[in-house]
Amino acid sequence: DAGVIQSPRHEVTEMGQxxxxxxxxxxxxxxxxxxxxxxxxxxxxxxxxxxxxPIDDSGMPEDRFSAKMPNASFSTLKIQPSEPRDSAVxxxxxxxxxxxxxxxxxxxxxxTVL
Amino acid sequence: GEDVEQSLFLSVREGDSSVINCTYTDSSSxxxxxxxxxxxxxxxxxxYIFSNMDMKxxxxxxxxxxxxxxxxxxxxxxxxxxxSAIYFxxxxxxxxxxxxxxxxxxxxxxx
Numbered sequence: 001d002a003g004v005i006q007s008p009r010h011e012v013t014e015m016g017q018x019x020x021x022x023x024x025x026x027x028x029x030x031x032x033x034x035x036x037x038x039x040x041x042x043x044x045x046x047x048x049x050x051x052x053x054p055i056d057d058s059g060m061p062e063d064r065f066s067a068k069m070p071n072a073s074f075s076t077l078k079i080q081p082s083e084p085r086d087s088a089v090x091x092x093x094x095x096x097x098x099x100x101x102x103x104x105x106x107x108x109x110x111x112t113v114l
Numbered sequence: 115g116e117d118v119e120q121s122l123f124l125s126v127r128e129g130d131s132s133v134i135n136c137t138y139t140d141s142s143s144x145x146x147x148x149x150x151x152x153x154x155x156x157x158x159x160x161x162y163i164f165s166n167m168d169m170k171x172x173x174x175x176x177x178x179x180x181x182x183x184x185x186x187x188x189x190x191x192x193x194x195x196x197x198s199a200i201y202f203x204x205x206x207x208x209x210x211x212x213x214x215x216x217x218x219x220x221x222x223x224x225x
């Protein structure tokens with residue numbers, strides 16, 4: 001398996017623009033997690049899905065952030081409008097069944113909002 | 115994760131043992147994990163321990179768990195330059211499917 005695949009790896013955009021980050025989990029995994037990593041706040045869980053259904057979105061910063069999982073092999077995290085404080089590395093991770101703590105992380109999407 | 119605390123930095127000489135410490139607050143934690151993050155990469159699971167265990171060994175890695183003190187440690191024997199990375203401690207609570215991560219310990223291996 002290719003592992004968790006994220007795109008784009010790097011994104012530079014201007015404040016106010018819409019940003020869409022994409023994730024393909026490992027085939028057969030039924031949990032998908034979106035994390036954000038910054039120097040100041042460390043690793044934060046934004047939202048996670050089980051069988052494509054959002055279970056906990058309490059970590060989503062505000063209404064500018066939204067996440068979807070239309071099928072078992074694809075998820076998006078959207079920021080609209082983007083702000084400089086959204087600059088971070090966004091990670092997607094997947095896991096399966098009772099082994100939800102055994103996360104497989106993607107390489108991350110580094111977002112810079114100017 | 116304010117519920118999981120780690121020291122931020124550790125410097126160790128090549129060939130020595132590294133010990134990374136972590137404390138957590140939730141006594142209902144069922145599993146505790148150690149993840150490794152190399153520069154520019156995602157986190158990678160190194161090892162984990164179930165809360166009813168007090169030790170787990172896996173090649174150069176030894177995990178010690180003191181449940182009474184809510185203290186977890188990761189010992190890396192014969193530390194190599196490739197072990198330079200950020201190490202994250204994480205806990206999973208009994209009633210939850212998500213992990214709480216610590217801030218990470220940056221380990222630097224010097225020759």
